[in-house]
Amino acid sequence: MTSTMGTRERRRSEVTAALLAAAKRELARTGAAGLSVRAVARDMDMAPSALFRYISGRDELLTLLIVDAYSRLGEHVEAVERAVPRSDLRGRWRAIATSFRGWAVANPHEYALLYGSPVPEYKAPAERTNPSGTRVTNLLAALGMEDATPPPRPSIPHMPDAAELRALAVAADVPTMDGDRLAAGLLAWTALVGAVSSELFEQLGEPVARLDTLFDATVALGEWLLFGSPRDESA
Amino acid sequence: MTSTMGTRERRRSEVTAALLAAAKRELARTGAAGLSVRAVARDMDMAPSALFRYISGRDELLTLLIVDAYSRLGEHVEAVERAVPRSDLRGRWRAIATSFRGWAVANPHEYALLYGSPVPEYKAPAERTNPSGTRVTNLLAALGMEDATPPPRPSIPHMPDAAELRALAVAADVPTMDGDRLAAGLLAWTALVGAVSSELFEQLGEPVARLDTLFDATVALGEWLLFGSPRDESA
DNA sequence: CAATATCGAGAACACTGTTCGCACATCAGT
C-alpha cells in the first residue's frame, strides 16, 4: 500500500534507528545498569520527553537492546559456523564456541546484558527475545540432530540415567532428540557460558594470559561431551 | 587497652551493624542495581546524610555487601563440606557443588552480586574481597591436594597438552599443583558456575522441574573431571 | 482550506547519591 513513505513515516523510522544507535553507543559505554534515557536524548540532541514518543519507557529500551544484541550475536556466530564444512561437526562446535567467546570479549556490556545478572524490576518479554535469543543454541541443537552416529554415552559415575535425561528432553522443546545427546549439549552449553562469564566478569584471579588455555580446555571438554573420543568413532 | 567500649564506640558498632543488616535486607529485596542508600536510611529511621558518617558512599556499601555475601557463602559451603568424611573426596566435591547451588537459589540477589555481571563504574577492591572470595575455591584446591592418586588425565581430544596446563598452574597462585589437576578443577568450577548462573538467570527456557537433573549431570561431570571413573581407581 | 493526528519541547514531580553547615552529645585534659 504505502509504496513510498511520507515524510512523517520516513522521519519516524529515521529517529527510531537513531534512537537505537544512540542507545547502543550508550550501552557499550556505560553498561546496562548505567543506561540513562536522558543521556541517550542528549546524544541525539533531543529533549528526554520526546523519546517517549518512540519508546514506552526505559524497559522497552532495554528490550530493544536485548533483542538487538541477541541478533548481532546470533548473526556473528552463525556466520562463523557457516564457513565450516557441514560434515565437520566437531569443527562446527569449535566455531560456535570460539565465535561466541570472541563476540563476548568484543562486546562485554552486551554479553553482560544477555548472560549476566538480570536487570532488577525488569523481566524481558519472552515473546520478543525468544526468536533471536535461541539462535545460537539452535545451532547447537542442529549439530546434535545431524550427528548420525549414536551418542557415545560416556561412562561418568553418578550421571543421571537415560530415563531422567530423556525426561529432560521432553521438558525442553526438543522432543525428537534423545536424552543423552540433549544432556551433552546442555552441559557443553552451560560450561561454555560459565567459562566465558568467569573470564569476562573476572572471577578467576590474575592469570589473564592463560585464559586462552582454560577456554581451549572448555572447548575440548564440550567437544568430547558432544562427540566423544575420536577412537570411539573408529570402533 | 580499651577493655570496655565507651558509649560512643558502642553506639558506632551498633549503628554499623544495623546499617549492614538493613543493606542486606534491601539487597535481598531489590537486588544490587536497585540498592538505594536512601531506602536503607529509611529502613533505619535515619536521615540519608547520616549514613555517610559510616560509609564513604554507595560503593563502599556494595563492598561491604560483597564481603559479607562471600563470607556467608563460604561459611555455608564449608559447613556442609566439613560434615563429609575426609576420605570421601568425591562426596566432598558433591557437597561443595550442591551446597553452592543451594545457597545460590536461596540467595539469588547475593549470588548475582558475586557471580553475575559486575556493577558498572564500580570495581571491588581485591584486597578486601579476596580473603572471603576464595574460600570456596580454596576448598576445591584442598580437594585436589589431598588426592594422592595421580590425576586420571582423561583422553579428551584437542585438550591442551600438559605443558600448557602446567603454565596455567604457574600463572595462578597454586604452583604446587600439577597442571592436569588444576585444569580439571578450573573446568569443574567454571562448569558449576555456568550451570548455576544459567539456572538462576533463567537462560534455559522453561523446564524448571528438570533443572535438578541438569545440575546432577553437571555435578557428575565435575566429579569425573576431578577423579575419573571408578574403574580407573581399581586399575 | 479545515480538521486531525503526530511530534518536539519545556516544565514539573518524585525519586536518587552526595555535600555542607549547623546544632548537640560525648570525649579528653586540666
Add this chain to the structure above:
DNA sequence: ACTGATGTGCGAACAGTGTTCTCGATATTG
C-alpha cells in the same frame, strides 16, 4: 567540673534520574 576538641545526626541543597503533561508547531487527510 569546666573547656576545647571530636564525633554524630539532621535539614537543606545541588545535580542527576525516569516519567507525565501540556502546548504550540507541523504534516497528513478529508
